[in-house]
Amino acid sequence: MTLPPSIEEQLKELKEMLKLNKAQMEKLRKIAEKQYEKSLIEPGEAVGVVAAQSIGEPGTQLTLRTKLLAGATEMTVTQGLPRLIEIFDARSEPSTPAMTIFLKPSYATSEAKVEEIALRLLEISLEDISKEINVDLLRMRIEIELDPAKMKKFKVKEKDVLKRISEYFKSAKITTGAYKINIKPKEEDMDIKKLYRLRVKLKGLHIAGIKGIKQVLPIKFGNDWIIKTAGSNLKEVLKLPEVDIERTKTNDIFEIWRVLGIEAARNAIIEETLDVLKNQGIEVDVRHIMLVADIMTNDGTIKGIGRYGVSSAKASVLARASFEVPLKHLFSAAVKGEVDELRSVVENVMVNQPVPVGTGMVDLRVKKGDKK
């Protein structure tokens, strides 16, 4: 029998501490093996139900309040029950995406450097660096007045702004003055409505930084400085040479799946869930959370715990129908001519048969023709 590495390590530690000889060590190993075997889950144990109860009960103590201030700053992060629901429902986007960006050692110690990097991360749209963006109805054009102070703060140069705008408007006459840009679209059928729509688009035009990063906040973490952000864009952030790929993380599980793969997403589900529970001072055994994360990522995609996710993947028609919207499932099963083999729990409860859980798992068979 092979013991898991963590127990092997403990045995080694004990051996050194107590200076055991070979015979004693063998004896100890025997005991450890016996205890380990005893502690394993029995085949047929309803681990899913146990996990559901173990997470559900402490879940009643979680805060219902959605938002919490992260430190003394204005950054808000969803916590407590709403966050837990978000994780287990597998929402494709968290309500408050956030990243924790770690930097390579050569950058992480100096506050000035980190602040400079943070500023480069921040997504800057045209609206952020301009005083006014107006529609000139008389001349049918859009007038932009840039704000030099803001541009200096975000370290954006006027010519870069111009370049971005001319890239965006391929067919427009662009005239410039001192911190002023006038855009006159060349389309024939330009009307006021279109012009106003264009103005809204212009406001959000991406000028610099990384798309999706709405706020940045350098904070001290031990001896190093790290950057917390509101908004998330893992793929682009990891591409930066200053960023420590190993520890940088986001709370957007689907983004982790897209960038780092399904196994990373599984780990992220576990970490995020533990984080929520720990923040609220609740302890749930990791094994339950690991089970949930494994089920959610079993087929290579992230499936929520619910009607459209895990429950829709069940093989039994009756089991699916018993969860939510029974008629829909029964009708579609009838159309497809599905067969229920009554192999799982719920359907057997319905037809009043012993359920295949625990001692119900085993069947008795008689060997014929072997009389003595």
Added chain:
Amino acid sequence: MEIDIFKNKLVPKSRILKEEEEKELLEKYNISKKQLPRILVSDPVAKALNAKPGNIIEFTRESKTAGMSKFYRVVVA
């Protein structure tokens, strides 16, 4: 620029099993490939390993309970 995703601590060590190892694994658990958990070919890890549908990828997870554990996923299209 491509990022080396294996540097991130969320991504476990992974490799494609050789044919003999596949057989050994399926025999050990007495299952067919279909019964294994899956991973998409389009998954970043499968892409990085250049895995084809039907391959089995072995993940060496850092487990909070066992210290280290092996996990297997079959690549599907």
